[in-house]
Amino acid sequence: MGKKGFVRNNVNQFAVLYRFFDLLIIQLCLLLAAKIYGISLNQQYYLISLVASLAFLFSAEMLWLYRSWRAGSIKEILFVASISHFLMIGIVIGWMFISKSSEDYSRAVIALWFTFSWLSSGLWRIGFRYVLYVLRRNGRNTRAVGIIGANSTGVELVNQINGTPETGYVVVGAYDDRDQERIVKSELLEFKGNVEQAYADIEAGKIETVFITLPMTANRRIEEILRVLGDTKAQVHLVPNFFVYNLLHSRICNVGEMQTVSVFDSPMKGAMNFLKRVEDILLASVILTMISIPMIVIALAVKFTSRGPVIFKQSRYGMDGKKIKVWKFRSMTVTEDGDKVTQATKNDSRLTPIGGFLRRTSLDELPQFINVLQGTMSVVGPRPHAVAHNEMYRKKVQYYMLRHRIKPGITGWAQINGWRGETDTVEKMQKRIEYDLEYIKNWSLWLDFKIVLFTLFKGFIDKNAY
Structure with a gap:
């Protein structure tokens, strides 16, 4: 390059x-x-x-x-x-x-x-x-594909290509200079020879597109291959297989005239950030107009069934790890917001007479649409956790804090996939974080639209919410 x-x-x-x-x-x-x-x-x-x-x-x-x-x-x-x-x-x-x-x-x-x-x-x-x-x-408008790198990444690439035939990619085979015992054997990926053979097949017109799946540690070899391929007519794609690539919203960036790969990045940049904000304002405004009367009824019910404030404002981490105050209808007799916060459990004695119902139906979270209008939250995004829980799990769950690359949401990808409610084990939190990071990596207005639709049909009531 x-x-x-x-x-x-x-x-x-x-x-x-x-x-x-x-x-x-x-x-x-x-x-x-x-x-x-x-x-x-x-x-x-x-x-x-x-x-x-x-x-x-x-x-x-x-x-x-x-x-x-x-x-x-x-x-x-x-x-x-x-x-x-x-x-x-x-x-x-x-x-x-x-x-x-x-x-x-x-x-x-x-x-x-x-x-x-x-x-x-x-x-x-x-x-x-x-x-x-x-x-x-039917085999038309296709591209013959050669894969340089007979390894697990190459096999996974073939799986993806076979699973989406509408792409028009047809895999010719894999090429690799390594010894036979180091080459991954797979029925999906036919071994065609060394890299020199790949060059010959390109010149013969047998390959139109090349995917390089060699590990990033082979940077000198990759540079040599790119130098040769730069003198051919083939389209060349480099498939990064270092472990961080699949973690978050990776993209190509520039520092002056040098290109870099941004790994732990947020999709909320420029126009996308503007569109996300417009989406939030429109959705929150419409929803608050529709739920204003039910919110008044809930507020009165909270006020007359237990002592304490109607709205509970708890400190949580927002975008970039900055603390925000998240609004909720109070569903417990306590308002914990310190260094230690005990998660709600089944038949929790701290629940108010209507607290359990509010939490199971997610009605306690309706005031968070006000947070959305304030700009501290989004309608769709990773659910915010209490600060105490953040500090505990960030030490136990790898890449936990990456979920704060975007604003927290009222509903999210993890929630509609069943990872809502009490996280009494590290494994449960790991699954939630896995879905949160998948959402950030693949964010689009279309994905938000799907999450909102799924939430309407199955996201309000959950057996795991206490």
Whole structure:
């Protein structure tokens, strides 16, 4: 790798075509809406169509809509496309409001335009995705793959490729210079020869894409291989297999002209942080409006069934390990917030008359939507633990504190997968942390959307919550 580096984001080979169709659809749908409503388009409509086109491109680029989706699901593609479209609608409406030109447009035409363009954007993606899927299933639009490194990482890569045939990758075999006894034998990964043979197969056109799965300790050998492959037509992917790669949201960064791999990073950067905050404000505002009356009823019930404050504010760690005050309806006769906090257990004597019910149904956590509006919590994220529990488990569970790379949430990936409630063993906490880190590593608006849906159906009541 040269001084300036050559690592780039993966770009969809059809990205230019996607952009063209998206812009074409926006324009054609406006014409169709005007035709249906029987009006002629004027300069004002052409201007708003230009604003819409630029707004959609901006939103789509911000959300990486045009990245490679070879291994992505159609649901996620449609979700990201829809979010891009709704952001476009918001920008267009904002433009009409700021320019005081809303009266120059037919509301019916604008509504039809937005609806048609949204539906058309999704439908053509479904159709194009299906065509690519059929082609790749039948051996077309595929890429012949060679793997340099006959090891466990190479076998796992083949497993992933075989599990997602829609990627269009076809594995030719593995290449390795090591002795036969050091090579991992697997029916999934045919051994084709040494690395020199890989070069020959590339030159012969038998391999189009190369994945290097050698360990990072073989950095000099990898550098030699990259130097040779840099003079070929093959696409080259380096598969990091050092232990930290799978821990968190890894990404390529720059320090001046030098590229680095950020390992313990947060996905909440720039536009993503903004979108996450918008998501939180919208969800919390809507939910608080819906639950305001039940919250008043619960507050009165807490007040009249036991002595003490209605709201219990407990110190917990927030983003970057900073202490925050998490709000809850008081469900116990004690308000522990010191160096030692005893977790609630089954038939706990400290529970108030309605405390057990509140905790089992998660109703005690409703005030945390106020935390979300304050900006100290998110609707979705790792559940915050009492400071005392943090200090105890951070010494027992590896990478425990990495869960604080993002804001804590009211619901999370661990909770909808059954790791909620009392963590009376280190093993239970380890599983919760495992799911928390998996969430951080794979965060997306689509994942948040799925977690919220699952929470609605199965996340409120849990047998492990006391």
